[in-house]
Amino acid sequence: MDYELSDDLIALQDVARKFAAEHIAPYARQWDREASIPRELIGKLAELGFMGIFIPEEYGGCGFGDLEATVIMEEIARHCGATALMLDAHGALCCAHFMVGASEEQKKKYLPGLASGEHMGAWALSEPDCGSDAAALTSTAELDGDTWVLNGAKHWITNGHHAGVFVIMARTTPEGGPKGISAFIVERDTPGLIIGPKEDKFGMRGSDTVGLTLENLRVPKENLCGEPGHGFLDAMRVLERGRITVAAMSTGLGRGALEEALAYAKERKAFGKPLFEHQMIQFKLADIATEVESARLLTRRAAVLSDAGKDCNYEASVAKLFAGEMATKAGLEAIQIHGAMGYTKEVPVERYMRDAKLCEIGEGSNEVQRIIIARRLLEL
Numbered sequence: 433m434d435y436e437l438s439d440d441l442i443a444l445q446d447v448a449r450k451f452a453a454e455h456i457a458p459y460a461r462q463w464d465r466e467a468s469i470p471r472e473l474i475g476k477l478a479e480l481g482f483m484g485i486f487i488p489e490e491y492g493g494c495g496f497g498d499l500e501a502t503v504i505m506e507e508i509a510r511h512c513g514a515t516a517l518m519l520d521a522h523g524a525l526c527c528a529h530f531m532v533g534a535s536e537e538q539k540k541k542y543l544p545g546l547a548s549g550e551h552m553g554a555w556a557l558s559e560p561d562c563g564s565d566a567a568a569l570t571s572t573a574e575l576d577g578d579t580w581v582l583n584g585a586k587h588w589i590t591n592g593h594h595a596g597v598f599v600i601m602a603r604t605t606p607e608g609g610p611k612g613i614s615a616f617i618v619e620r621d622t623p624g625l626i627i628g629p630k631e632d633k634f635g636m637r638g639s640d641t642v643g644l645t646l647e648n649l650r651v652p653k654e655n656l657c658g659e660p661g662h663g664f665l666d667a668m669r670v671l672e673r674g675r676i677t678v679a680a681m682s683t684g685l686g687r688g689a690l691e692e693a694l695a696y697a698k699e700r701k702a703f704g705k706p707l708f709e710h711q712m713i714q715f716k717l718a719d720i721a722t723e724v725e726s727a728r729l730l731t732r733r734a735a736v737l738s739d740a741g742k743d744c745n746y747e748a749s750v751a752k753l754f755a756g757e758m759a760t761k762a763g764l765e766a767i768q769i770h771g772a773m774g775y776t777k778e779v780p781v782e783r784y785m786r787d788a789k790l791c792e793i794g795e796g797s798n799e800v801q802r803i804i805i806a807r808r809l810l811e812l
């Protein structure tokens with residue numbers, strides 16, 4: 433593995449870094465307070481191609497791979513976890529599911545609008561009664577002539593408040609477990625898709641999260657995405673990529689905590705000298721820096737394997753687990769280094785910590801990652 437980014441990736445990183453500093457950093461606190469990301473930001477992200485990260489050029493995207501995505505996600509999350517989560521659910525979940533399961537016709541119909549930012553994408557697997565054990569989902573889809581009729585409920589759906597296109601998993605055969613689950617493409621205004629109110633969350637507040645009720649929701653037969661009964665397997669493939677993206681998001685949040693704490697430690701004086709000259713503070717910063725670097729390397733390793741078409745289930749889980757825990761810890765340490773100031777919303781580190789905690793829960797919690805990692809260890 434090459435540890436240096438190529439010139440193209442450095443240029444991409446530069447674009448994303450400047451964009452995040454100019455268009456995200458000054459407003460992220462307001463978006464957190466108002467629990468909303470403005471629609472104009474989506475347009476600006478689309479202009480850079482960031483709404484089409486995972487979409488091939490032939491469908492209007494920029495055809496990036498996972499390594500490019502990790503670079504972009506780290507830069508965005510450095511200033512705003514919520515914007516990164518919005519991009520993750522749109523790109524690494526919804527658009528990525530199209531790339532795994534959709535037919536050529538479906539890709540041509542939906543991907544250009546998703547890449548241009550005309551429509552935001554959402555991806556609905558979790559339900560009120562099952563999250564980690566997603567194979568136990570109970571939403572149903574029954575074929576009635578030329579339409580599928582969906583009934584049930586989904587929970588915690590990122591982007592659901594605004595999304596124009598949803599990929600929704602439902603059970604197409606009565607047998608339990610993963611085999612009877614299929615995926616469906618659902619357009620926002622379809623009667624029977626009832627979008628609930630936004631959740632009032634601890635972190636990632638700018639990113640909207642809603643519940644969905646599927647009430648005799650009629651979807652054209654041709655909107656089945658992938659083979660019938662393959663929806664769960666496809667969803668697991670999607671989540672593998674999602675975990676790499678969440679690991680990159682965590683790396684960005686950890687780096688944000690580090691950079692803010694470092695700047696504060698250089699400026700703030702205690703006992704006649706800057707905080708940074710106190711060895712205990714230096715050690716805290718050194719520890720955070722080491723963990724941010726480690727998270728980035730683990731994340732890029734998984735991304736490089738994924739881009740090469742290799743199995744990276746284990747590596748993606750290792751990266752997500754380590755990076756998620758790192759980001760929360762870095763946020764807490766950064767608050768500590770800021771003292772009382774860190775306990776206020778005057779500085780962004782408390783927001784980074786709140787945002788980071790989601791990375792330990794969503795797209796497979798820490799416990800689920802440990803189960804995946806341990807299973808692989810048992811195979812050795």
Ligand SMILES: Cc1cc2nc3c(=O)[nH]c(=O)nc-3n(C[C@H](O)[C@H](O)[C@H](O)COP(=O)(O)OP(=O)(O)OC[C@H]3O[C@@H](n4cnc5c(N)ncnc54)[C@H](O)[C@@H]3O)c2cc1C
Binds near residue numbers: 641
């Ligand atoms: C902000 C946010 C955005 C989200 N976005 C989406 C989205 O866009 N689409 C979507 O489908 N879902 C989304 N989710 C849902 C998310 O994927 C689930 O919350 C996650 O999978 C965990 O499921 P759960 O919350 O039901 O927890 P549960 O499954 O109820 O688990 C509760 C706790 O028990 C632990 N646990 C569960 N099983 C085991 C076990 N076997 N051994 C040990 N511990 C275990 C879990 O790790 C967790 O700590 C989102 C969640 C949040 C908070």
